Amino acid sequence: MVLPFEQALIIIPTYNEIDNIENMIRALFGLYPTISLLIIEDGSPDGTAYVVKSLMSEFKNLSIIERTGKLGLGTAYIAGFKWALQKNFQYIFEMDCDFSHDPLQVCDLLAAAVDNDLVIGSRYIGGIRIINWPMQRLLLSYAASIYARFITGIPVYDTTGGFKCFKRTSLLALDLDRIISNGYSFQLELNYKIWVKGLKIKEVPIIFYERRNGQSKMGGGIIVEAVFAVFRLRLKKMLGSL
Secondary structure (H helix, E strand, C coil): CCCCHHHEEEEEEECCCCCCHHHHHHHHHHHCCCCEEEEEECCCCCCHHHHHHHHCCCCCCEEEEECCCCCCHHHHHHHHHHHHHHCCCCEEEECCCCCCECHHHHHHHHHHHCCCCEEEEECCCCCCCEECCCHHHHHHHHHHHHHHHHHHCCCCCCCCCCCEEEEHHHHHCCCHHHCCCCCCHHHHHHHHHHHHCCCCEEEEECCEECCCCCCCCCCHHHHHHHHHHHHHHHHHHHHCCC
């Protein structure tokens, strides 16, 4: 099967990823020379943007959107989605910069996206596939996904995973200006709204690795946000205001 890499865009939000950004860019283009890559850079003081711009002459399919200040994961992806739709990409990826998402598995998600509206790289389908997480963090994350499934009814095992591929039509079906989440519950909100619209979601098993370099941006507030987001989404659906 010949995969449509030339129609695919990978969106990577960055903040202080100087230790990872060049390696990630080279890894992706080394594997998929015809794919496109968009970096959403939130004013990193460590020079991440400078590294990206210095590589743009070498990699013609590399682009950057620079923003002032740390504006959040959700708004970064919304900006990337709108850019992707304007540029007429047919497959749009979310991916982290820190190698927790394996570049080798981009092709697995793209292959599944040909016949599905949203493909989620799942850490939990068919078993738990997370490397080097502390047990407390693993249990908390797994329990949060079970809780989200129970409250919302969504048939997705990894409700907050950030390695995903959207078909263009699934993003067009969403009102991107009405996405209310900005942290890690942003992932759940997108999944839920796509599922409620009756679009096809498929989970593909991935191995998730703890970041190689740099500092994790996950804090305790993320879990609290996700707990309330689940109730908010369920309530909005019941009230017909989703």
